[in-house]
Amino acid sequence: MANNEHTITIDGTEIHFKAGQTIMDAALSAKIYIPHLCHYPGLTPSGNCRLCVVELNGKHVTACTTQAQFGQQIRNQTPELHAARMAITQMLFVEGNHICPSCEKSGNCKLQAMGYYLGMRDEHYPQFNPRREMDASHPAVLLDRSRCILCDLCVRASREVDGKNVFAIAGRGIHAHLIVNSASGKLGDSDIAVDDVAANICPVGAILIKEKGYVTPIGRRIYDQRMISEVAFDEHVPEHEEHGND
Amino acid sequence: MTDHKIKIATTSLAGCFGCHMSFLDMDEKLAILSEYIEFNRSPFTDIKHCEPSDIGLIEGGVCTAENVHVLREFRTHCRILVAVGACAITGGVPAMRNYFDLRDCLEEAYLHGAGITNPQIPNDTELPLLLDKVYPVGDVVKIDYFLPGCPPPADAFLQLLLPLLDGKAPQMTGEKLHYD
Amino acid sequence: MTTGQSSESASKKGVRRIAIDPVTRVEGHGKITLLLDSDNHIREARFHIVEFRGFEKFIQGRPYWEVPFFVQRLCGICPVSHQLAAAKAVDQLAGVDRLTPTATKLRRLLHFGQILQSHALHFFHLTSPDFLFGFGSDPVRRNIVGVLEKHPEIALQGVKLRKYGQQIIEAITGKRVHGTGTLPGGMNKPLTTGWRDALLADIENILLWSGNAVKLNEQIHTANPEHADFATFPSNYLSLTGEKGELELYHGELRARYPDGAFIFDQFDYCDYQQILREEVRSWSYMKFPYLHQLGKDHGWYRVGPLARVNNCDRISTPRAEAERKRFRAYGHDKPIHSTLAYHWARMIEALHCAESIQNLLHDPDISGTELVAEKGDRRHEGIGVIEAPRGTLFHHYQVNDEGIVTRANLIVSTTSNNQAMNESIRIVANRYLDGREITEGLLNHLEVAVRAYDPCLSCATHALGKMPLQVELVDARGALIHRLVKNSDGQYEQCITIQGGNY
Numbered sequence: 001m002a003n004n005e006h007t008i009t010i011d012g013t014e015i016h017f018k019a020g021q022t023i024m025d026a027a028l029s030a031k032i033y034i035p036h037l038c039h040y041p042g043l044t045p046s047g048n049c050r051l052c053v054v055e056l057n058g059k060h061v062t063a064c065t066t067q068a069q070f071g072q073q074i075r076n077q078t079p080e081l082h083a084a085r086m087a088i089t090q091m092l093f094v095e096g097n098h099i100c101p102s103c104e105k106s107g108n109c110k111l112q113a114m115g116y117y118l119g120m121r122d123e124h125y126p127q128f129n130p131r132r133e134m135d136a137s138h139p140a141v142l143l144d145r146s147r148c149i150l151c152d153l154c155v156r157a158s159r160e161v162d163g164k165n166v167f168a169i170a171g172r173g174i175h176a177h178l179i180v181n182s183a184s185g186k187l188g189d190s191d192i193a194v195d196d197v198a199a200n201i202c203p204v205g206a207i208l209i210k211e212k213g214y215v216t217p218i219g220r221r222i223y224d225q226r227m228i229s230e231v232a233f234d235e236h237v238p239e240h241e242e243h244g245n246d
Numbered sequence: 247m248t249d250h251k252i253k254i255a256t257t258s259l260a261g262c263f264g265c266h267m268s269f270l271d272m273d274e275k276l277a278i279l280s281e282y283i284e285f286n287r288s289p290f291t292d293i294k295h296c297e298p299s300d301i302g303l304i305e306g307g308v309c310t311a312e313n314v315h316v317l318r319e320f321r322t323h324c325r326i327l328v329a330v331g332a333c334a335i336t337g338g339v340p341a342m343r344n345y346f347d348l349r350d351c352l353e354e355a356y357l358h359g360a361g362i363t364n365p366q367i368p369n370d371t372e373l374p375l376l377l378d379k380v381y382p383v384g385d386v387v388k389i390d391y392f393l394p395g396c397p398p399p400a401d402a403f404l405q406l407l408l409p410l411l412d413g414k415a416p417q418m419t420g421e422k423l424h425y426d
Numbered sequence: 427m428t429t430g431q432s433s434e435s436a437s438k439k440g441v442r443r444i445a446i447d448p449v450t451r452v453e454g455h456g457k458i459t460l461l462l463d464s465d466n467h468i469r470e471a472r473f474h475i476v477e478f479r480g481f482e483k484f485i486q487g488r489p490y491w492e493v494p495f496f497v498q499r500l501c502g503i504c505p506v507s508h509q510l511a512a513a514k515a516v517d518q519l520a521g522v523d524r525l526t527p528t529a530t531k532l533r534r535l536l537h538f539g540q541i542l543q544s545h546a547l548h549f550f551h552l553t554s555p556d557f558l559f560g561f562g563s564d565p566v567r568r569n570i571v572g573v574l575e576k577h578p579e580i581a582l583q584g585v586k587l588r589k590y591g592q593q594i595i596e597a598i599t600g601k602r603v604h605g606t607g608t609l610p611g612g613m614n615k616p617l618t619t620g621w622r623d624a625l626l627a628d629i630e631n632i633l634l635w636s637g638n639a640v641k642l643n644e645q646i647h648t649a650n651p652e653h654a655d656f657a658t659f660p661s662n663y664l665s666l667t668g669e670k671g672e673l674e675l676y677h678g679e680l681r682a683r684y685p686d687g688a689f690i691f692d693q694f695d696y697c698d699y700q701q702i703l704r705e706e707v708r709s710w711s712y713m714k715f716p717y718l719h720q721l722g723k724d725h726g727w728y729r730v731g732p733l734a735r736v737n738n739c740d741r742i743s744t745p746r747a748e749a750e751r752k753r754f755r756a757y758g759h760d761k762p763i764h765s766t767l768a769y770h771w772a773r774m775i776e777a778l779h780c781a782e783s784i785q786n787l788l789h790d791p792d793i794s795g796t797e798l799v800a801e802k803g804d805r806r807h808e809g810i811g812v813i814e815a816p817r818g819t820l821f822h823h824y825q826v827n828d829e830g831i832v833t834r835a836n837l838i839v840s841t842t843s844n845n846q847a848m849n850e851s852i853r854i855v856a857n858r859y860l861d862g863r864e865i866t867e868g869l870l871n872h873l874e875v876a877v878r879a880y881d882p883c884l885s886c887a888t889h890a891l892g893k894m895p896l897q898v899e900l901v902d903a904r905g906a907l908i909h910r911l912v913k914n915s916d917g918q919y920e921q922c923i924t925i926q927g928g929n930y
Binding site: 366368 | 445448450453454459472474476477478479480482483484486496499500501502503505547551552565569570571574578582585588589592602700705707708709710712714723823834836874883
């Protein structure tokens, strides 16, 4: 390694990092998987899903928002962190209406893939069965809030890549929900377009392109073929200029 | 010889029978397996009540008072109780009625449907009481193992049963995990 | 002719109630109740569907392209039928009137695979024990495991027939149960040549075994004079037929016949089904009672499924099944056969037709084509898909709004159409075999044999999913339990008699 001052250690493996990288960035570059749902390389980290929490010098920190610093000793794969990640994932399932069998995102859904990765066999907690508003007003984009996990990837993508600011999270705690920045509050009156990153980045089945469901046959869907822990290394938001940044 | 056979009881509560179909998808392996297992109460047999069994396989969630009764009977009599499939584990697609008022569902089906004559909500002592919601079986009784999927593939049943035939606890690995 | 007497009769003095709960070796959950007077004469016999799902309600608010994968969860035995009926409606919603030849043929192949596996499952796994061992035989052996031990060659042919149908489903939908496949206006993947060649390699055996199954059922039916009269009654019949009156399982027009074989109507466009069908609700079952509007509630009920289809059609397009249909017709002196147990024979004739049709499709060059999706037209607000599911004519009807969201759904599933007929069947069997006699396990199984002939899928029928486990209860005029027959795990019926000062 060229620069011995730029290394951290994750579960006993010493890896290199570039100045300014977070622990998550460094881990992804070194092909070490730290579970995450709300992080997407190329967007500002938000640290809200809590799945990437790792142990650093006895403290719990989110890998996506913590700067890598020389000599950090990080624990990622521990039974305790696994248990916490399982609990978080199970809670995300029961808080929304995640009925994988009939969901069109099935096979391409990161929440589901996280369940596979963690070995989740049941949802453990009582189902919330929320009734949340569906917004089908846009001709090409569908918003089913009952599946939203509030990762705010769409919020950041719209702002940072599409340059539009279509989405926001309103409310707090159990009342937090995704809102649309238009006069009517409807997606149909917003300026979202079908090829916006915000319309395509949803890790679950909350924001969907209409009439595209079930097009990919079973067996060829993303997580039929690879685990989320491999797919994560290939992800990066497209360059800004492709999306007519105003 | 019969003494060594593993007794399996199965039932479908608020399920679609698809998990039972997946069990039959073991195909010719069923003929081999039938030398080592026997069915107790099951839709495949004419035994109507669960008796002491090694394994109980529950398909479907809980949507009537009678489902609760049957599920408790299985818990009492089965040494190992397995929730099979998405509906048993989470309520599944039938649990989508949970987002509505039960009365609205009944009215839609029996009062407001197209071409309905003699509209009324069926209400007879012969019909078991419907529960307000569809519940996962784990909300009602303790479950020992979960086989996710809609339905779980036939191999998942083998993965569960084969160690038991050797007198070992099932080792559920993540390889076949699919929620579909 | 109707069994729809009011349940108040139960409260008359000296009336006893008997319940078979659950009915087993059928798909879904139902029970049979009998009311007997003090001389053990049957007052009333009813077949109840005791579960409710509410699909019509909770599909509202879902996007229309989701519907086929949502509604196929009605039933794990015929999910393909629901997916395809819904897909036909969805094609219309997407403004597509004509699929590509490959997509149409893939859907037909999928449907033939579905009917083959469902028919094999019903005869070999569920019903064959009644006929191979006898209605009143030892209940411990009266199941598929018993057949595997006693008649392994028959059982294994059945297992492999079902497996073959399931493999076709897997090849096209990616999974044996609840796969994907249909898209608005087409299909999502071609049939690989690997799958086609693997399926072709086994087809001669499948033809042979399904031919054997027809012979076995003809022999069972004709060798037992009692079978011809078992639960036999004249009825109307409804099914799709092709444009030349041929047996048609995937797409055709509606045909209905009176019991004497005369047409009630023919070549009726199924999109107008609401003009001819009504559904009556009765207080004692979650399953409705459909009837032909023009004939009224009492005379308009009809039967669907294999017996209706084979009675209704003028011919079958594949030669081996057509030869078997002619033998069936000759047995019935060229009139509709009304014997309920003839369902089994007709079902296996259809299985053979499926095997032949599968062979034809696998040899058709279009089946490996890659033109899978037709161009969409203008979105429409209403779609109606009708198909002949294994158990009979299946209606799916959806309305959607401008945003593509379902606002209304109406489903008439196959088993529902046989509701009145199943009730007639158990009433006849109860009067013939139980009336005035002491109840035994064998007699109770006679009632289940009558219901089983219809291959009822009670999961579907409640727009639900269920179980069907037998218990008979006698209740006195005040509703107190006085007598219960329960099938034990050894298959023996246990009698529990509780005298509670009732009238009995």
